[in-house]
Amino acid sequence: MYLTRFRVNTARPGARRLLGSPQRLHAAVMSSFPGLLPSDGPGTTGTPTDGPRVLWRLDHRARAEVLLYVVSPARPDLTHLVEQAGWPALADPQTPGWETRPYTPFLDRLTTGDRWSFRLTANPVHTIRRTEGEPRKLTAHLTPVHQMGWLLKRQKDAGFRIVEKPDADRLLPGGTTYKSKTEHHGDRYELTVGDQRARAFDKTSRSAPSGRKPRPVTLVTVTFEGRLDVTDPQLLRRTLTQGLGRAKAYGCGLLTLAPVARTA
Numbered sequence: 001m002y003l004t005r006f007r008v009n010t011a012r013p014g015a016r017r018l019l020g021s022p023q024r025l026h027a028a029v030m031s032s033f034p035g036l037l038p039s040d041g042p043g044t045t046g047t048p049t050d051g052p053r054v055l056w057r058l059d060h061r062a063r064a065e066v067l068l069y070v071v072s073p074a075r076p077d078l079t080h081l082v083e084q085a086g087w088p089a090l091a092d093p094q095t096p097g098w099e100t101r102p103y104t105p106f107l108d109r110l111t112t113g114d115r116w117s118f119r120l121t122a123n124p125v126h127t128i129r130r131t132e133g134e135p136r137k138l139t140a141h142l143t144p145v146h147q148m149g150w151l152l153k154r155q156k157d158a159g160f161r162i163v164e165k166p167d168a169d170r171l172l173p174g175g176t177t178y179k180s181k182t183e184h185h186g187d188r189y190e191l192t193v194g195d196q197r198a199r200a201f202d203k204t205s206r207s208a209p210s211g212r213k214p215r216p217v218t219l220v221t222v223t224f225e226g227r228l229d230v231t232d233p234q235l236l237r238r239t240l241t242q243g244l245g246r247a248k249a250y251g252c253g254l255l256t257l258a259p260v261a262r263t264a
Helices: 013-019 022-030 079-085 104-109 144-158 233-242
Strands: 002-008 055-062 065-072 099-102 115-122 125-128 137-140 160-162 191-203 215-230 255-258
Touching: 002 013, 002 079, 013 022, 013 079, 022 055, 022 065, 022 079, 022 191, 055 115, 104 233, 115 144, 125 144, 144 160, 144 191, 144 215, 144 233, 233 255
Parallel strands: none
Antiparallel strands: 002 065, 002 099, 055 065, 115 215, 115 255, 125 137, 160 215, 191 215
């Protein structure tokens, strides 16, 4: 497994085209792997569909600071991205314009009880049925309370537990929401939800019959940040290499870890 970081040059027209279309960016990321054919499905690059896959995520740190992270079973070649959305004039064999490091040693060192800061961009969704007998419809969670609940429900099977604050540090009490009576946890957890984005684009398919109109796609994403404790290293390794939730082809599901910052 490999972890790659690429800084996007937001001043370039090619970069703006990629940032404006999750489908274009997905195609550009997948083109980084010479062994991956356009007809291959998710989970390929020589691995089974339930194994490690290519995951990616955009981090918008500032207007001119956008970072692309990629986790992949094979080492990528991002030359085309550097030419289109990087600094090609500054690239050379020693500094090609992106950084790739082996990820497997880090994954192998994960142990129960480890504490990490984390970041995850995800597509929190659920199914609803307005009337009896109506087919269930997939819809996005739109409030921080429901989005946070979506992640909390998945933490056990993902191999981690969100860190809880000591009682003395909690400023907001838990309870239920006013209308739907949905449980909320106040500020019980070291977890924030932000950077909500709603995107709408047309999805095209190479296998679709000629002349068929592209299918419209609406995508709501949010970014979770906080601290977690490792409860099951094997499950967490699966989460880190296979992703969490839906819309992985559109930049969702990639969970990354970082050392917990020390407080003075």
